[in-house]
Amino acid sequence: MNESVELNDVQGIIIKGYDKLKAASFLLLEITDIAKSKQWITSLLPSITHAGISTQTIDSAIQLAFTYSGVAKMNIPAEGLTTFPPEFVEGMVTEHRSRMLGDLDDSAPEKWNWGGSDYDFESIHLLLMLYATDDTKLQIVLNEQKSTLASAGIKIKYELDSTKLPNEKEHFGFRDGIAQPVMRGVGHESKHEANLINPGEFLFGYQNEYEKYMFSPTVSPEHDPQNILQADKNNPALKDVGRNGSMLVFRQLEQNVKAFWNMADQAAKEKTAQQDPTTAEYIASKMLGRWPNGSPLTKCPVHPDPAKETFDNFGYAEDDYDGFKCPIGSHIRRANPRDNFLRDSTGDKEKDIEKSMMFMKRFRILRRGRSYGPPLAASMEPKDIINAAEDHKERGLYFLCFNSNIGRQFELIQQTWINNPKFAGLYEDPDPMIGYPGIMGEGATSTFTEQALPVRKQVKGITRFVNVKGGAYFFMPGLKALKYLSSI
Numbered sequence: 001m002n003e004s005v006e007l008n009d010v011q012g013i014i015i016k017g018y019d020k021l022k023a024a025s026f027l028l029l030e031i032t033d034i035a036k037s038k039q040w041i042t043s044l045l046p047s048i049t050h051a052g053i054s055t056q057t058i059d060s061a062i063q064l065a066f067t068y069s070g071v072a073k074m075n076i077p078a079e080g081l082t083t084f085p086p087e088f089v090e091g092m093v094t095e096h097r098s099r100m101l102g103d104l105d106d107s108a109p110e111k112w113n114w115g116g117s118d119y120d121f122e123s124i125h126l127l128l129m130l131y132a133t134d135d136t137k138l139q140i141v142l143n144e145q146k147s148t149l150a151s152a153g154i155k156i157k158y159e160l161d162s163t164k165l166p167n168e169k170e171h172f173g174f175r176d177g178i179a180q181p182v183m184r185g186v187g188h189e190s191k192h193e194a195n196l197i198n199p200g201e202f203l204f205g206y207q208n209e210y211e212k213y214m215f216s217p218t219v220s221p222e223h224d225p226q227n228i229l230q231a232d233k234n235n236p237a238l239k240d241v242g243r244n245g246s247m248l249v250f251r252q253l254e255q256n257v258k259a260f261w262n263m264a265d266q267a268a269k270e271k272t273a274q275q276d277p278t279t280a281e282y283i284a285s286k287m288l289g290r291w292p293n294g295s296p297l298t299k300c301p302v303h304p305d306p307a308k309e310t311f312d313n314f315g316y317a318e319d320d321y322d323g324f325k326c327p328i329g330s331h332i333r334r335a336n337p338r339d340n341f342l343r344d345s346t347g348d349k350e351k352d353i354e355k356s357m358m359f360m361k362r363f364r365i366l367r368r369g370r371s372y373g374p375p376l377a378a379s380m381e382p383k384d385i386i387n388a389a390e391d392h393k394e395r396g397l398y399f400l401c402f403n404s405n406i407g408r409q410f411e412l413i414q415q416t417w418i419n420n421p422k423f424a425g426l427y428e429d430p431d432p433m434i435g436y437p438g439i440m441g442e443g444a445t446s447t448f449t450e451q452a453l454p455v456r457k458q459v460k461g462i463t464r465f466v467n468v469k470g471g472a473y474f475f476m477p478g479l480k481a482l483k484y485l486s487s488i
């Protein structure tokens with residue numbers, strides 16, 4: 001079934017990346033006066049940017065999301081609270097989840113800047129996301145919001161400011177924000193089929209890639225006396241609080257840029273000394289799966305290609321089944337194995353490809369991250385990053401992604417693919433760039449395997465370059481649901 005998405009009811013950041021709104025700030029808020037905070041949400045409603053608004057016409061955007069404690073503060077009836085997804089109800093910080101996500105050692109929640117304690121779980125209620133064309137405009141929007149919050153019974157607990165790095169790069173120096181799934185029903189059906197995903201993978205109230213409706217948070221009609229909400233798709237006797245809303249994963253990921261490039265530089269020197277001349281840039285690009293300018297190794301295995309900086313219409317099965325171009329354990333190939341998810345599974349390569357493409361539609365996320373902290377080298381070029389002195393400044397990625405099933409989408413990618421040393425027949429190879437070697441035992445280091453002929457090549461002794469410094473799961477409601485929550 002091809003369903004049209006109700007764009008005017010969906011918060012804009014779920015559908016659009018706001019690339020033109022280069023400045024962003026995230027406020028984590030605590031509600032201290034429920035009645036006043038609800039008035040504030042009601043008054044904010046007309047300013048919330050929905051996906052029906054063209055990004056060409058705006059110079060700023062405002063979005064609002066809730067933690068579980070935040071939804072509970074809205075006085076949603078107890079029977080409704082229990083219908084929210086378990087990952088959201090439990091929160092990102094449970095013993096089980098920390099092990100599953102690799103949030104251990106230096107990434108343990110006790111060491112987080114925010115979100116890691118029971119106290120934060122109870123007292124972070126809202127996430128206010130502010131976007132603007134530049135820092136000056138952002139400051140105006142921030143000041144406006146801060147002045148209203150002061151009298152709205154809402155306290156700012158944490159203010160997280162982002163940084164826009166040159167050429168769409170993240171701190172390791174690679175172009176980011178290229179490969180994104182495209183939601184059906186939002187008017188972009190012309191995009192390539194493998195990338196077109198049913199809206200239910202990201203939004204409640206629509207069919208997902210199993211052609212089912214995700215169980216959405218609901219309330220009984222007597223708890224919606226103003227009849228604001230629509231009927232639930234799975235049980236029309238209930239009202240759907242989730243419709244047009246999505247689950248937002250927010251993780252502050254600190255990047256040790258110097259250590260990552262030192263490792264690549266050292267590995268290149270050792271290989272060159274062993275008569276296998278190579279460069280740090282080549283090794284690091286093999287680990288990511290794209291060159292720093294964004295061009296994919298599967299299509300440009302020898303040199304970066306300026307014409308393919310944002311190229312994304314490719315698979316691995318036909319051109320690069322064995323990983324000789326883009327290694328099987330690289331970040332992008334494990335985060336989205338595309339048409340090569342099933343390997344030697346049905347005994348028929350064509351069937352494997354077809355099934356892989358179908359299955360992979362169930363494990364996609366919409367990434368909406370922003371970097372924070374100053375760049376190590378202003379140019380963001382690998383050679384300048386390698387030559388820059390360590391400055392010990394905090395920098396990294398506010399990793400944000402939307403999905404409708406945190407367990408099947410974000411958590412599966414993080415646990416089963418990124419942190420899995422045995423991914424796709426590898427042995428001690430979690431994600432070389434962002435993975436957690438300690439998953440293999442205390443103090444363990446990992447290996448990166450580059451499939452090659454006549455024999456594979458390896459980099460050994462890889463440590464952890466990305467540590468978690470904060471995080472929480474949020475629910476970003478549709479606009480009607482926001483109205484409902486503020487009216488209960």
Ligand code: HEM
Nearest residue numbers: 170174175176177178179253332335336397413414434466
């Ligand atoms: C500091 C941490 C991270 C960095 C520096 C990073 C960097 C990158 C870069 C440079 C790309 C390629 C450009 C693009 O296609 O947009 C990429 C792709 C991707 N990343 Fe990450 N990433 C990080 C964390 C994560 C995490 C935690 C996940 C999921 C759990 C993730 C999932 C993905 C996915 C799904 C893709 C697209 C793969 C594809 O479809 O080809 N990343 N990342």
